[in-house]
Amino acid sequence: xxxxxxxxxxxxxxxxxxxxxxxxxxxxxxxxxxxxxxxxxxxxxxxxxxxxxxxxxxxxxxxxxxxxxxxxxxxxxxxxxxxxxxxxxxxxxxxxxxxxxxxxxxxxxxxxxx
Amino acid sequence: xxxxxxxxxxxxxxxxxxxxxxxxxxxxxxxxxxxxxxxxxxxxxxxxxxxxxxxxxxxxxxxxxxxxxxxxxxxxxxxxxxxxxxxxxxxxxxxxxxxxxxxxxxxxxxxxxxx
Numbered sequence: 001x002x003x004x005x006x007x008x009x010x011x012x013x014x015x016x017x018x019x020x021x022x023x024x025x026x027x028x029x030x031x032x033x034x035x036x037x038x039x040x041x042x043x044x045x046x047x048x049x050x051x052x053x054x055x056x057x058x059x060x061x062x063x064x065x066x067x068x069x070x071x072x073x074x075x076x077x078x079x080x081x082x083x084x085x086x087x088x089x090x091x092x093x094x095x096x097x098x099x100x101x102x103x104x105x106x107x108x109x110x111x112x113x114x
Numbered sequence: 115x116x117x118x119x120x121x122x123x124x125x126x127x128x129x130x131x132x133x134x135x136x137x138x139x140x141x142x143x144x145x146x147x148x149x150x151x152x153x154x155x156x157x158x159x160x161x162x163x164x165x166x167x168x169x170x171x172x173x174x175x176x177x178x179x180x181x182x183x184x185x186x187x188x189x190x191x192x193x194x195x196x197x198x199x200x201x202x203x204x205x206x207x208x209x210x211x212x213x214x215x216x217x218x219x220x221x222x223x224x225x226x227x228x229x
Binding site for chain 2: 035042043044045046047050091100101102104105106107
């Protein structure tokens with residue numbers, strides 16, 4: 001069965017600095033999707049970034065980028081120039097290409113220190 | 115589009131009462147998911163539908179939980195009878211596989227408190 005692990009329950013970063021959140025997953029599939037979702041105190045789940053496993057190039061969305069290491073089954077999220085609005089829970093998620101269930105990790109709570 | 119709509123946003127009820135949570139997916143989306151989020155168990159998938167048909171309900175915790183999708187624009191999650199351990203935030207999400215990545219769009223959630 002697929003699993004997603006986030007080994008850092010809590011992280012903190014100074015405003016304007018860079019932080020990296022870790023995620024590992026377990027799968028026997030070769031083609032799949034990976035996601036990072038953000039959940040601020042408002043509870044709304046917001047997609048931050050996504051990566052298709054068949055793409056070697058790491059996805060980037062403005063200040064957010066990923067380091068996708070397929071062989072190591074690692075999918076970390078880097079947030080550059082951290083802002084106060086980045087404070088939230090971040091969930092790593094996995095989805096098989098052909099199946100519709102998304103597997104979420106336990107989340108990492110990110111605090112941004114002014 | 116207004117996004118995924120859930121009602122109510124907050125529900126407080128007493129143990130033993132019936133609770134009905136409602137969801138309106140994004141128009142055109144043919145997949146609908148119900149999740150439960152708690153501190154202890156994180157985000158759990160309860161059930162999901164495709165074209166109004168339940169596909170996987172293996173996450174439904176007990177027979178006290180039931181979900182229906184009578185049409186493409188409406189789904190309900192019912193708990194009868196409710197228990198204090200059902201207290202959680204319940205999310206509805208929808209997706210459209212016509213996109214390349216099957217991104218799920220989440221509603222704002224319903225915070226349920228069972229006293």
